[in-house]
Amino acid sequence: MKSLYYLLLFSLVVPLRVTAQTQSDEKTSFTLDESISYALTNAVAVKNARVDSQISESKVKETTGIGLPQINGSVALQHNPKLPRxxxxxxxxxxxxxxxxxxxxxxxxxxxxxxxxxQLPSNGTAGITVNQLLFSRSYLVGLKAADTYKDLAYKTEEQTQIQVVEMVTKAYYAVLVNNERIALFDDNIARVDTLLRNTTEMNKNGFSEAIDVDRIQVSLNNLKTDRLKFVNSQNLSLALLKFQMNYPMEKELTVVGNLDELRVNENLFNEYQDGWDYKNRIEYKLLDTQRKLQELDIKNKYSNSLPSLSGYLNMGYGTQSPTIGGLFKTESKIANTAEFGPDRWYPYTAFGVTLNVPIFTGLQHTYQIQQSKLALLKLQNNYNSLKQSIDLSIEQNTLLYKNSLETLKSQQDNMRLADKVARVTKIKYEQGVGSNIEVTDAENSLKQAQINYYNALYDVIVAKIDLDKAYAKLDPSKYATAQPAK
Incomplete structure (x- = not known):
């Protein structure tokens, strides 16, 4: 009886421990690199791009298979109730x-x-057919095109990964900035709450008026309301980060890191200009691969007008019988003898070569080649357009980065000055040489300065990411080995 009791207890406790462990494992913290690595592994867009790459590999093998022997087997049974005369x-x-x-x-x-x-009413055949392509210029061009098509799929996958790196980085820093904002609100609320308690005591002792208490209470209420707004905004930012990472929405997610690790480099432009080339941009690589595909398409259309040579081999067994059932018997008389043969299925073999020479196709090839050449001309025209687009992107994002840096410096100075004013005003008020209005105004100015600073900081981060993208500095390959920390 005790054994049964312990068995039941074990069966109940162990699943609970496993469940508790699973729930604990769900609480996962991510650094920026780990967030990007997780997204590059789990994002739907990346998964689909990776599947497209696998499809391209299969396409290459499919094209290669055209040049291998094509073998078919067949078995046919036929009965003719009335034979043709x-x-x-x-x-x-x-x-x-x-x-x-x-x-x-x-x-x-x-x-x-x-x-x-x-001919007898019933007949049967069983055999195999082997066809082998011996020479085809179109097949050789197709092999090159298949490799180029695979290269295009890989570059498309890389482009998708770059987009994921960009979006996850922006979403990650949005969460990080909001964390700092909420922490600042907590500090401000604590400071104003302390001021409120001191003012309340001063009012009880007759050193301040009730309206002073009310003003500070209003400031404290506003701070708490603004903090709640940022907390709700933070929940939305976390949801966006989960979406970009394809992380389960129902699971908890926390980011690891702080803005002190962020370094603003004012000499970024000089570093990026060294060794810069349009070919570094993934869009340029894609266009270049599309051009190669189009050139191969033209060669393929020319090749379709050239002769092709193939060989074939047909071999098998055949038989005839007055009835369908007779096809399955294993004996028959041999002509002019009283003996019986081992069976009624007799072998046959045929082999040869086929030379296919296109002579006239109604000028279809001519106009197909003309269309492919015009399509190639469009791709060549796109090179100039792409270069101009890249130049504009670099110039625009460089200007945005410079402006955001200047704004950040200004807002940083404003926040430092506002903090100084708030501290001095509070001291003066507590010493009885300042007014309550000055204190509340200083607190409001500090709060606004802090909001402006973090808005400017996030603008710098976004401008930096956009500038990295413009100079082709977002490299997905460096995140391949990062693993999420638990």
Whole structure:
């Protein structure tokens, strides 16, 4: 009985411990690199791009398979209740398989229909057919095109990964900035709450008026309301980060890091200009690969007008019988003997080569080649357009980064000055040489300065990410080995 009791207890406790452990594992913290690594592994867009790359590899193998032997096997059984008749024209004096002159009433030039003596009603065949492409210029071009198509799929996957790195980085820093904002609100609330308690005591002792207490209470209420707004905004930012990472929405997610690790580099432009080339941009690589594909398409259309050579081999067994059932018997008489053969299926073999020479196709190839050349011309025109677009992107994001840096410096100075003013004003008020209005105004100014500073800081981060993208500095490969920390 005790054994049964412990067994039941064990069966209940162990699942609870496993569940508790699973729930604990769900609480996962991510650094920026780990967030990007998780997204590059789990994001739907990246998964689909990776599947497209695998499809391209299969496409290459499919094209390669065209040049390998094509082998088909077949088995056919057929029964003819009424065999077609043979027809012969009687010509007097001419030799014939059947002596038609013995048929009564036949005249010279008559056509005679007689029963099929060369075929039995039922027949069966079983064999294989082998076809081998020996030479085809179009096939050789197709092999090159298949490799280029695979390269295009890989570059498209890389472009998708770059987009994921960009979006996850922006979402991650949005969460981080909001964390700092909420922490600042907590500090401000604590400071104003302390001021409220001191002012309340001063009011009780007759050193301040009730309206002073009310003003500070209003400031404290506003701070708490603004903090709640940022907390709600933070929940939305976390949801966006989970969405970009394809992280389960129902699971908890926390970010690891702080803004002190962020370094603003004012010499970024000089570093990026060294060794800069349009070919570094993934859009340029994609366009270049599309151009190669189009050139191969033109070559392929030219190749379609060239001869191709293939070989074939047909081999198998065949038989005939008066009935369907007779096809499955294993004995038959051998002609002119009283013996029986081992079976009624007899082998056959045929092989040869086929040379296909296109002669005239109604000028279809001519106009197909013309269309492909015009499509290539469009791609070549896109090079200039892409370069101009990249130049504009670099110039625009460089200007935005410079402006955001200047704004950040200004807002940082404003926040420092506002903090100084708030501290001095509070001291003056507590010493009785300042007014309550000055204190509340200073607190409001500090709060606004802090909001402006973090808005400017996030603008710098976004401008930096956009500038990295413009200079092709967002490299997904460096995140391949990062693993999420638990």
């Amino acid at each position: 043979f027809y012969s024209k009687y010509t007097a004096g001419q030799p014939s398989i059947i002596d038609l002159s013995q048929i009564p009433g036949i005249e010279n030039g008559d056509v005679v229909a007689f029963q099929n003596v060369f």
